[in-house]
Amino acid sequence: MKDSTSMKICIFIPAYNCERTIVKVIEDIPDLLRENATVLVVDDGSFDKTSDVVKLYKTKNGMNNLVLIRNENNLGYGGTQKVAFRHAIKNGHDIVFMVHGDKQHPGGEKLIETLKMMEDNCALVYGSRMLGDPKKGGMPFYKRMGSKILTFIENVFLETNFSEFHSGFRAYNCSYLKRLNFENLTNRYFFDTEMLILIAKEGFRVKELPIPTYYGPDSGYGISFVEGVKYSLGIFKSLMEYKLSKKGLMKSRKFFCFF
Template identity: 35%
Template structure:
């Protein structure tokens, strides 16, 4: 199976080398960095590291960046695609565990959860307000999607080729709510979502969304939940959930 890491990057020049250095050898066939028109030297740093790099001609956002990431990975023949943030918040060492369920044919989506181990998010210095928001949204999402996941808001995920070829992710938003939409699509299309525990590390150089973006994201997530319920009740047919 061809294993490809995609890194949606924005102003990640300082954290990219450290993140790449921690990726275990002989596990990954290719690393693709998509630079979303950063204002720093992300693209030069990625090229110096010998990674496959794509630079957007303008800034589109985190979701729009992922669209380029997945299209490129599929074009390169990926069977397993891992999204790894280049800001050093997620530990690349656990990639073998993250992709094992997909390699074994047992899953099409695996989430690296920061909440699966009790106290894990706190130990990684996740701000309390983010923990509360995460728990609140996760509780609602579990009810809406009829799942029992420990969190929906991790940026550390692995997807199978089959999954990316099935759900219409190009119809998703270009912002952060892309991450919620793709999991809603997973539920709508009947995919099982697996979780493995990961550690998180909040530190000053890591990219982190502020309060306003978080509120927009939270409201967007509730909007996706509403859309999903309308879809399930056959009241509305959003293109997000149509084959």
């Protein structure tokens, strides 16, 4: 793996109705990265002024490395990541960070720390809120408990020992990313879990680091309780699909290639 000073970096910000927070997220990127990396905002069909805010910020600050892609139709959380991954791979980036546009994850020095960890030939480094203090950050009780229960089940199915599966603070090594069949994965919220299933299946190296989280008046919309239930059911379906395919009881083009 290249030294971090020679890596070509893309910092990807998925954004949906983030007009209140998107500038704060961009400005929370350390100067060294904000000035030298590609900062890619993918607006997933927002009905607020997210794209206009990004365009104005780019013009006012002369930030030529700020790239905006707007999905004319809402592609979903997973679909938006696919757009960013294609862009990063096509443009020869070594690392693609993901930092949510709703400001529920840190920027700052955590990005630098993550970048240093990527030097150790990892396919993925991601921030774990469970290694931090999610309660202090205002994470609702039902989300904390739901995350812990789902993580336990996911670890059992995948024979892994991750502290959580559901954080959106991530950095992918593009040399590994291009070897993963991410195009066939869901376009919905549980895309992150399906990516970890693929990475665990391949035996690629993964590292976690503790991160704070923030749930507050300017931290975006998140997902509702009902959406959380749908998210959980989607994860169960993906885990069963993976397990049954691994045992030869069904064929899954998500997690295994069949010719």
